[in-house]
Amino acid sequence: MATKTILALTPGHPGQLEALDKDYTILRLWKERDAEQAIKENASNIVALTTYLAPVRANLMDALPNLEIIAGGAVGFDHIDIQAAQDRQIIVTNTPDVLTDDTADLGITLMLTLMRRVVEGDAFIRAGLWTKTGFPLGHSLRGKTLGIVGMGAIGSALAERANAFGMHIVYYGPRKKDVPYPYFDDLASMAAKCDVLALTCPGGQGTKHLIDYNVLGHLGQKGYLINIARGSVVKQDDLLVALSNKIIAGAALDVYENEPNVPDAFFVMDNVVLTPHIGSATYETRTRMGAMVVENIRACLNGKAVPNPVTLEHIN
Amino acid sequence: MATKTILALTPGHPGQLEALDKDYTILRLWKERDAEQAIKENASNIVALTTYLAPVRANLMDALPNLEIIAGGAVGFDHIDIQAAQDRQIIVTNTPDVLTDDTADLGITLMLTLMRRVVEGDAFIRAGLWTKTGFPLGHSLRGKTLGIVGMGAIGSALAERANAFGMHIVYYGPRKKDVPYPYFDDLASMAAKCDVLALTCPGGQGTKHLIDYNVLGHLGQKGYLINIARGSVVKQDDLLVALSNKIIAGAALDVYENEPNVPDAFFVMDNVVLTPHIGSATYETRTRMGAMVVENIRACLNGKAVPNPVTLEHIN
Numbered sequence: 090m091a092t093k094t095i096l097a098l099t100p101g102h103p104g105q106l107e108a109l110d111k112d113y114t115i116l117r118l119w120k121e122r123d124a125e126q127a128i129k130e131n132a133s134n135i136v137a138l139t140t141y142l143a144p145v146r147a148n149l150m151d152a153l154p155n156l157e158i159i160a161g162g163a164v165g166f167d168h169i170d171i172q173a174a175q176d177r178q179i180i181v182t183n184t185p186d187v188l189t190d191d192t193a194d195l196g197i198t199l200m201l202t203l204m205r206r207v208v209e210g211d212a213f214i215r216a217g218l219w220t221k222t223g224f225p226l227g228h229s230l231r232g233k234t235l236g237i238v239g240m241g242a243i244g245s246a247l248a249e250r251a252n253a254f255g256m257h258i259v260y261y262g263p264r265k266k267d268v269p270y271p272y273f274d275d276l277a278s279m280a281a282k283c284d285v286l287a288l289t290c291p292g293g294q295g296t297k298h299l300i301d302y303n304v305l306g307h308l309g310q311k312g313y314l315i316n317i318a319r320g321s322v323v324k325q326d327d328l329l330v331a332l333s334n335k336i337i338a339g340a341a342l343d344v345y346e347n348e349p350n351v352p353d354a355f356f357v358m359d360n361v362v363l364t365p366h367i368g369s370a371t372y373e374t375r376t377r378m379g380a381m382v383v384e385n386i387r388a389c390l391n392g393k394a395v396p397n398p399v400t401l402e403h404i405n
Numbered sequence: 406m407a408t409k410t411i412l413a414l415t416p417g418h419p420g421q422l423e424a425l426d427k428d429y430t431i432l433r434l435w436k437e438r439d440a441e442q443a444i445k446e447n448a449s450n451i452v453a454l455t456t457y458l459a460p461v462r463a464n465l466m467d468a469l470p471n472l473e474i475i476a477g478g479a480v481g482f483d484h485i486d487i488q489a490a491q492d493r494q495i496i497v498t499n500t501p502d503v504l505t506d507d508t509a510d511l512g513i514t515l516m517l518t519l520m521r522r523v524v525e526g527d528a529f530i531r532a533g534l535w536t537k538t539g540f541p542l543g544h545s546l547r548g549k550t551l552g553i554v555g556m557g558a559i560g561s562a563l564a565e566r567a568n569a570f571g572m573h574i575v576y577y578g579p580r581k582k583d584v585p586y587p588y589f590d591d592l593a594s595m596a597a598k599c600d601v602l603a604l605t606c607p608g609g610q611g612t613k614h615l616i617d618y619n620v621l622g623h624l625g626q627k628g629y630l631i632n633i634a635r636g637s638v639v640k641q642d643d644l645l646v647a648l649s650n651k652i653i654a655g656a657a658l659d660v661y662e663n664e665p666n667v668p669d670a671f672f673v674m675d676n677v678v679l680t681p682h683i684g685s686a687t688y689e690t691r692t693r694m695g696a697m698v699v700e701n702i703r704a705c706l707n708g709k710a711v712p713n714p715v716t717l718e719h720i721n
């Protein structure tokens with residue numbers, strides 16, 4: 090009898106694959122010498138697929154005739170072709186909500202780290218410079234205006250935290266929300282009024298290159314950009330030019346256009362803070378996300394409704 | 406006619422000396438080739454002295470027979486010999502309250518930066534490692550217990566911020582305060598219950614080496630130390646041993662025992678975040694602190710009560 094096999098494109102979260110090991114065969118693709126061959130050999134047994142950020146396109150789905158579920162281990166799903174999955178009646182799931190707090194925490198962390206010059210200060214001390222020269226002053230968040238691009242769950246959570254630091258909040262998005270902050274329907278106009286612009290919107294075509302040279306010019310010389318959304322939201326080449334020419338004061342980025350590749354030009358800048366997509370990268374949250382992936386896969390394979398389905402409606 | 410002269414040991418805050426320039430002669434000591442000689446030549450005209458963190462001891466006071474005020478530009482004053490000043494009827498002032506928010510902001514910033522591995526992540530990307538290997542998970546603040554050592558103005562402000570990140574607060578100090586957090590009269594016992602220990606107490610003899618190997622041992626392998634108080638509060642050699650041997654998980658330090666000297670041994674550690682005493686180092690707050698120094702000096706020299714006197718009662 091063939092065993093039900095789960096294809097894991099990436100190692101998954103703490104405890105995730107171990108929890109599935111006892112009931113299913115797991116094909117750990119990153120351990121295979123010839124990934125294509127391994128998929129071919131196990132294709133008919135593979136009923137579930139799990140991925141973190143590795144893409145899942147139509148051609149992979151077509152190679153797996155018995156695939157029932159693509160269980161994504163992130164909140165974002167622009168790396169999964171939802172339309173192709175729906176056409177093939179494959180269920181897609183994600184891990185929503187659970188990473189809201191961590192991602193909002195990272196947003197305020199990046200803002201504080203950048204404006205208070207913490208990464209710069211750490212490098213200054215480690216280079217032995219403190220005994221030789223003074224360190225420049227940073228800026229307080231208090232009284233500054235924070236413009237949030239995308240007032241969803243993460244945007245709201247970021248606004249709450251920013252309130253605790255005495256910031257004024259405004260926001261931009263496709264529509265006005267039921268929140269107590271002023272709404273702008275024009276991004277450039279909002280940027281012109283902000284000290285900090287924080288991106289918390291979804292990725293995908295709808296927000297691609299929303300932040301370009303024009304918006305950055307409106308943000309201006311004293312303005313800071315924080316990106317905890319998706320790399321695609323920022324036209325990275327425009328940002329590089331804006332930072333080099335001091336069109337804006339600085340940027341803190343957790344996401345990039347072509348991860349894990351980050352342009353070398355960023356590496357020499359002291360007015361940027363760079364983190365490797367760690368919005369939800371805490372042991373506590375990743376453990377919960379792994380448990381959600383397991384629940385979605387188990388529900389699907391046992392013929393029950395999955396707790397966290399993603400459908401085309403979510404992206405339209 | 407001799408001009409009233411102000412001796413400035415350090416450059417002061419933005420706008421501070423410029424505001425005094427029009428009414429007084431300023432002796433900018435750091436610009437003098439022979440500081441001792443410059444003091445000797447101007448001694449009889451010097452009626453006020455201003456310092457940021459440079460020490461003011463009895464011998465300097467004795468060299469200035471007409472000194473009326475020592476206007477400190479910080480909230481701390483353990484670098485000024487208050488007893489010696491009082492014995493000589495010299496007024497001492499500081500700049501209290503105004504830096505509470507910035508210092509508490511830095512405390513939560515250091516906690517977030519350390520636990521979310523931001524400095525480490527930035528170095529990881531700049532070293533080009535992200536394309537080669539994975540980055541370790543950090544930790545969420547949510548649900549963790551924060552032990553505050555010294556529940557004064559800064560301690561309370563830190564507690565408020567930590568609340569916004571879902572932390573539980575406990576505190577230690579010489580006496581129970583009117584705050585809604587559990588009080589410990591034994592530091593080691595509290596450390597044993599904490600995930601994070603944050604120091605916000607005053608410096609000086611009363612708190613010298615409060616944090617030693619024993620307390621760090623109680624904080625334990627998963628515990629983090631944050632110091633935004635004074636370097637003297639921590640027995641630095643014990644901390645180095647505790648960090649090297651993973652007796653605690655990590656530390657974020659803004660202050661050191663012998664500033665601006667920081668032991669080289671810290672420089673190679675990836676579980677520490679080091680900042681160069683920037684608790685109040687924002688343009689906004691330093692500008693306000695400079696204005697307070699100016700007000701204290703003007704009041705004193707015009708025979709009025711100074712707004713921010715420091716007396717022996719403050720340290721006893």
